[in-house]
Amino acid sequence: MNWEVLSAAPRVVAGKGDGVCRNSCRRETIGSSNMDDVSLKFHQQLLFIDESLVAEDVAALKFLCTDFLPFRKLERVKSAVDIFELLMAKGYLNEKDTFLLAELLYTIKCHSLLKKLGYTKEKVQECLHEKGRVSPYRQMLYELSENITNDMLKDIIFLLKNCLPKRQITLSALELLILLEKQSLLTENNVQILEEICMRVSPNLLERVNCYKRAKVSLPQQENTQPIEEISLSHTGDIKVSPVSEETSIKSVGSNIKDNKEACLTQGFSEIKLELPGGLSNAENESEKVKSYKMDGPHRGFCLVINNVKFNQSLSERRGSFKDAEELERVFTWLGLDVRIYTDLTSQKIKELMQTWQQLQDHKDRDCFICCILSHGESGAVYGKDEELVSIRTIMSYFTARQCPQLAEKPKLFFIQACQGKEIQCGVPVKTDARIPDSSSMQQSFSPSESIPEEADFLLGMATIDGYVSFRHIQQGAWYIQALCSKLQLLVPRGEDILSILTEVNEDVARRVDRLGTKKQMPLPAYTLTRKLIFPIPRDPPPSQQYGGF
Incomplete structure (x- = not known):
């Protein structure tokens, strides 16, 4: 292939919109060359990779290549092909050795393009120790830039x-x-x-x-x-x-x-x-083996709050739940999330809502995803407004890496304020979030141990352990949500990770009793997080200071 001719062809900064023009110019060059089949396939692979990269990717490649290529030459680079030409001229890239390019694509997280070079993400990881060329210094700088x-x-x-x-x-x-x-x-x-x-x-x-x-x-x-x-x-x-x-x-x-x-x-x-x-x-x-999730991007993420207050038949109105929804909105907005509140959803509407958010492409630019559900419940499930159960596992399964790749390797947090059993709470103004035991129909039971998906990066915060009720004050809100919001405001500014915060929530709720001094509650966190989750410290004071506290 005549790379000089290719280099001289008109070209714009790499981006997805310019692929047709660049593609037609280059394929004519390829067709006119006399390279063998292997070389032809190799250069076609490079063109495909070039056309799949956007301007930000090319800028990242230029930066990572400053250890191998002179600044003055990199300054003239306009596309990934320009970089490939320079790497080949220096002997860093050829038909028989494409690992450096694979390493570069791996570093900038273009994992889907690795297969064009015969690699997978896992294979690159295995070979980095012996074949890696990008210095730890350069990787550190790039990782730093990604979090600025x-x-x-x-x-x-x-x-x-x-x-x-x-x-x-x-x-x-x-x-x-x-x-x-x-x-x-x-x-x-x-x-x-x-x-x-x-x-x-x-x-x-x-x-x-x-x-x-x-x-x-x-x-x-x-x-x-x-x-x-x-x-x-x-x-x-x-x-x-x-x-x-x-x-x-x-x-x-x-x-x-x-x-x-x-x-x-x-x-x-x-x-x-x-x-x-x-x-x-x-x-x-x-x-240091336990690293932290990336949580300082330009957009923190979305927080859904499903607040089921009124139900169709036998389930009582959940008075005080609006207080919980308001506090969650204030606290998670303070933490940088875009909060969306949904009220009185049926079981089918809950599933449809999860499906809608599962397909949202904007997750790609977010650090995390949070979903809070306030409702009545049974073992491993919550009630919709229509008094039909939706399993917690079903709700969470919409956001696995396979079902929602935009959230892959990002933390997904679910907080459930709902009873997990049928015991009666007879004190007023404290109410339970359980169905009364003389209900005419027996509902399906779900095991909390099976609620959380067997995939990484999930956290499930339950208001109570399996089989027991959770408590909600008709004016002040639920014990668990009150404690969660309070501890987030207190401990995030101290740099505490989410598991340490939930341990404090457990201690807070465990100390609470109803006005008769007889009813207790114990929250239950479960998780498959692989890193520490630490929310960046907000610049504004906590909502409790802005709005007068709980």
Whole structure:
């Protein structure tokens, strides 16, 4: 194939809308070449990958390739094909060795394109340790950029105003990092400027930088004899750069960290596994094995609140439930979620609603999904307005990775305020959320142990354990929802993860009793989360301070 002809063809920035023009130009070139079948197939695969990538993907590839390709050449790149040409010219990519491209696609999470190169996500993970070329430093920077929101970026640019060009330019997070590297303010052996920025803008991002630093110092070290610059924040918030002596310079290692057998890259940088000499584990590194879900994107996610108050026949009105719905809306809005409230849905409407939200494409740009259901209930199920049961497992199954791929590997939280048994609560104003025992028809029973899907990234918070009632004050709302909202407001600003918060909720509800001092309740969380779930600390005060508390 004549790649020079291809390179000279008219081209626009990569995007899905320009595929037809680019496709027709390039396939004429392919058809006129005399390459063998293997080479033809290889270049067709590259064209397919190029046409599947959008502008943001190409920018990410350019950034990840700065370890292999000169800045000046990458600056002229307009499409993925340009990058492929440069990689092939340097011997990094050919028909027999496509792993670097597979690694790049894996890193930017274009997993569906790996099959074009004969790889799967799992296969790339297996080979990263021995064949990976993207440095941990570059991966750390890219991962950091993926978690920098637009608001964070504005703050960072403001802090760095003395280090950036005087003329006003619009920068992406990746472009900003490249600019810092060009000015030698950011290097593989000196990431102090990132630490200063993260501490001021988003402490949650600091852990990614610290993880990279721990990975470096755990490997064989060599002294960096070159003086470095110390970076600090002035009282005005600007970042100052000043030289320090060689005696205080940081320690570093050679750039080829991957060759050290102690570093095992199985799932990109976030899965580095470190061991001390002699096979002894470091307690700090052990604690780092449980990573956190990405929760600082531009959009947190959606929160559905299904509030069933009035029912058709024998089930009593759930007085006080509007108080719960209002508090949930306030708290989860404060946490950055887009809250939607639905009132008095039948069992069929609940299923249809789940199906509608299952198909929402906007989940792709969100960090998580939350669903709260307030209703009467039985073992492992909740009632619709029509007094028909819907199993909790059925509700949650709409959002598995297979059924809702936009939420794959993202946390999905379900909070159920409903009884799970039929015991009578006879005190007033405390009511139970259970059906009265003399109901004319026996309802199907579901096991709570079977409620949560056997897939990762789910959390199910039940107001009560199986077989027991949950309690709701007719003015103040349900014990469980009150405690959940209260603890979220108290502990999210302290950086607590969701499981620690739910443990506090358990303790709170367990201490509560009805006015006669005889009725108790014990919530039940169940989960298949694979990472810690920590909500970013909101900038606004908690709703309890804004609206006068509970």
